[in-house]
Amino acid sequence: xxxxxxxxxxxxxxxxxxxxxxxxxxxxxxxxxxxxxxxxxxxxxxxxxxxxxxxxxxxxxxxxxxxxxxxxxxxxxxxxxxxxxxxxxxxxxxxxxxxxxxxxxxxxxxxxxxxxxxxxxxxxxxxxxxxxxxxxxxxxxxxxxxxxxxxxxxxxxxxxxxxxxxxxxxxxxxxxxxxxxxxxxxxxxxxxxxxxxxxxxxxxxxxxxxxxxxxxxxxxxxxxxxxxxxxxxxxxxxxxxxxxxxxxxxxxxxxxxxxxxxxxxxxxxxxxxxxxxxxxxxxxxxxxxxxxxxxxxxxxxxxxxxxxxxxxxxxxxxxxxxxxxxxxxxxxxxxxxxxxxxxxxxxxxxxxxxxxxxxxxxxxxxxxxxxxxxxxxxxxxxxxxxxxxxxxxxxxxxxxxxxxxxxxxxxxxxxxxxxxxxxxxxxxxxxxxxxxxxxxxxxxxxxxxxxxxxxxxxxxxxxxxxxxxxxxxxxxxxxx
Amino acid sequence: xxxxxxxxxxxxxxxxxxxxxxxxxxxxxxxxxxxxxxxxxxxxxxxxxxxxxxxxxxxxxxxxxxxxxxxxxxxxxxxxxxxxxxxxxxxxxxxxxxxxxxxxxxxxxxxxxxxxxxxxxxxxxxxxxxxxxxxxxxxxxxxxxxxxxxxxxxxxxxxxxxxxxxxxxxxxxxxxxxxxxxxxxxxxxxxxxxxxxxxxxxxxxxxxxxxxxxxxxxxxxxxxxxxxxxxxxxxxxxxxxxxxxx
Ligand code: SF4
Numbered sequence: 001x002x003x004x005x006x007x008x009x010x011x012x013x014x015x016x017x018x019x020x021x022x023x024x025x026x027x028x029x030x031x032x033x034x035x036x037x038x039x040x041x042x043x044x045x046x047x048x049x050x051x052x053x054x055x056x057x058x059x060x061x062x063x064x065x066x067x068x069x070x071x072x073x074x075x076x077x078x079x080x081x082x083x084x085x086x087x088x089x090x091x092x093x094x095x096x097x098x099x100x101x102x103x104x105x106x107x108x109x110x111x112x113x114x115x116x117x118x119x120x121x122x123x124x125x126x127x128x129x130x131x132x133x134x135x136x137x138x139x140x141x142x143x144x145x146x147x148x149x150x151x152x153x154x155x156x157x158x159x160x161x162x163x164x165x166x167x168x169x170x171x172x173x174x175x176x177x178x179x180x181x182x183x184x185x186x187x188x189x190x191x192x193x194x195x196x197x198x199x200x201x202x203x204x205x206x207x208x209x210x211x212x213x214x215x216x217x218x219x220x221x222x223x224x225x226x227x228x229x230x231x232x233x234x235x236x237x238x239x240x241x242x243x244x245x246x247x248x249x250x251x252x253x254x255x256x257x258x259x260x261x262x263x264x265x266x267x268x269x270x271x272x273x274x275x276x277x278x279x280x281x282x283x284x285x286x287x288x289x290x291x292x293x294x295x296x297x298x299x300x301x302x303x304x305x306x307x308x309x310x311x312x313x314x315x316x317x318x319x320x321x322x323x324x325x326x327x328x329x330x331x332x333x334x335x336x337x338x339x340x341x342x343x344x345x346x347x348x349x350x351x352x353x354x355x356x357x358x359x360x361x362x363x364x365x366x367x368x369x370x371x372x373x374x375x376x377x378x379x380x381x382x383x384x385x386x387x388x389x390x391x392x393x394x395x396x397x398x399x400x401x402x403x404x405x406x407x408x409x410x411x412x413x414x415x416x417x418x419x420x421x422x423x424x425x426x427x428x429x430x431x432x433x434x435x436x437x438x439x440x441x442x443x444x445x446x447x448x449x450x451x452x453x454x455x456x457x458x459x460x461x462x463x464x465x466x467x468x469x470x471x472x473x474x475x476x477x478x479x480x
Numbered sequence: 481x482x483x484x485x486x487x488x489x490x491x492x493x494x495x496x497x498x499x500x501x502x503x504x505x506x507x508x509x510x511x512x513x514x515x516x517x518x519x520x521x522x523x524x525x526x527x528x529x530x531x532x533x534x535x536x537x538x539x540x541x542x543x544x545x546x547x548x549x550x551x552x553x554x555x556x557x558x559x560x561x562x563x564x565x566x567x568x569x570x571x572x573x574x575x576x577x578x579x580x581x582x583x584x585x586x587x588x589x590x591x592x593x594x595x596x597x598x599x600x601x602x603x604x605x606x607x608x609x610x611x612x613x614x615x616x617x618x619x620x621x622x623x624x625x626x627x628x629x630x631x632x633x634x635x636x637x638x639x640x641x642x643x644x645x646x647x648x649x650x651x652x653x654x655x656x657x658x659x660x661x662x663x664x665x666x667x668x669x670x671x672x673x674x675x676x677x678x679x680x681x682x683x684x685x686x687x688x689x690x691x692x693x694x695x696x697x698x699x700x701x702x703x704x705x706x707x708x709x710x711x712x713x714x715x716x717x718x719x720x721x722x723x724x725x726x
Contacts, residue, residue, distance in 0.1 A: 014664065018666055022670050368530075369659075370664060372656065374653035392527065399529070409531070413531075416531070416537065419521040420538060422517055425492075451662065455665060458669040465496055469499035472496055
């Protein structure tokens, strides 16, 4: 296992994990309801903007330009942040990032930090690393709190607890909130407003006393050194403004060339992620300001596989991702399996392409195949990341890594030989027609043993007809 | 116009009736068609499963076989998509200069069957008669790959006697995805179950599409559930006439 986080140790391959998830009817119902609602909302609010496609094109162009000159913009960002009174740290992998953050917290003498929801810190396993150093991290985002209280794993980029319904959440709050912070009220119902209120009360003490906060970043502007967090609940803003020290961990691909580029992304992001025209809270900060907000600001720039991804001309478009989760919500595979099946912090279509690139395809070889290449994700993506193209590209890398000497590889080679010869294909068709008809009853092939059983478990297959098209053609048209 | 049929290896072997239907429709419209016997396969299975180099000889064979035709027509949205999108890519990645040029020259002449009828021949009424309740499933490759839009429905609406009914959640994937249905059989089956439930809800006698692979998958599910709903390639509906019901 590499020192790069991203993948949960000991995760089964996607098909195995999916099999377990598919048996959970409650999970499937929760997912279907949640993704269905958000999918419809997104379509409605996207259709309101008559320049939606132009915005997508602009976003793609900005992200491409950023990727081409990433080194330049990162150095510029470092200069701007430093000039504004912040400190920039560079972390090449998860272990280094965790070490940097742990030392920064230790330097404050604190043993507790409050956290703003962040994919980057999930990716590096920061909470676990801090715990090892005796520091407790408290998640303040409602959904992250649900995951943390349940000792669970996130299953969605934006709604980490999407796999749970309201009743399950209420039960969890009642059982767990009393262990720290304010307990849940005895008569707590499963009304969303009541649940949010219980979380707010539970966390209030932490907000008011915490001296250190850790956040991620949605964007950072190279020209002004401005860092940005976009959120719905306002809990993030409490963490970003109340503590004395703010530590932000950010993937290096999150940089944007200029402040004005935000115009494009702040229209695309909320519409694509929550289906809202605007997100309730957008917090921006540039370094530190005397008497206002944290007096110390640290920005940790995380590589963790990103420069390797950048080196691949097809794969690098993945770095344009703004983590809106639109691709998850439209993905028919995600809708059935949920996020845990992906065995990674990044689930769904984006996870299926990002994870193998960050950790190396051998570490996540089943993920590029966890898709039908239906293309719904590509259509939904606000930055036009061609996820099916990257999936197919990574499949070739997986096959290459396995060196072709698998049963499948040999079968593909054999099929290639047959298909490159009309004569062999004709012979194979005759054999298939004979063999198929021998297996069939009433013209249908039922259950088969061996590797094809997964197919025949739920489907009949028609027996190949006695006469192929090419034979028919020869008899009926060639002779004319 | 010299029209060549690319019937695809899968249709050739499993669904020869679709090829015959395409011939019927095009001849009825007054065109002469050819079936170059050197054709085999577009290489989609190899490409999509990650065996790219093994697909390259098939790309070269395709370019060779169809070089001299004005139009290459295929009753498979996914194979048309493979040729249009990925042959250039494979030629670029592995091919020599000549192959790249041949593929680039050929791609604009390759047409999916319904798109060929509506956009090249400019017909929507092909003189078909099919007095049945029919639902149309837009496969992912026809919907999002080739962006066929409502071309197939335009053709179907012009069929006499047809009762065309909408499929619920029509644009969601049926779960086939080539080797996906084998590699991720459980997820594929879960997607299939929702699709067949949608088909049954329409009360249609026939489900049609522009891709036999997805139809084999959906039809296989329906058959296993004991349903009498038939799956038919859209070309077979268009080939039906009053005197000659398929
Ligand atoms: S890949 Fe695109 S759609 Fe998916 S999370 Fe990233 S930006 Fe959103």
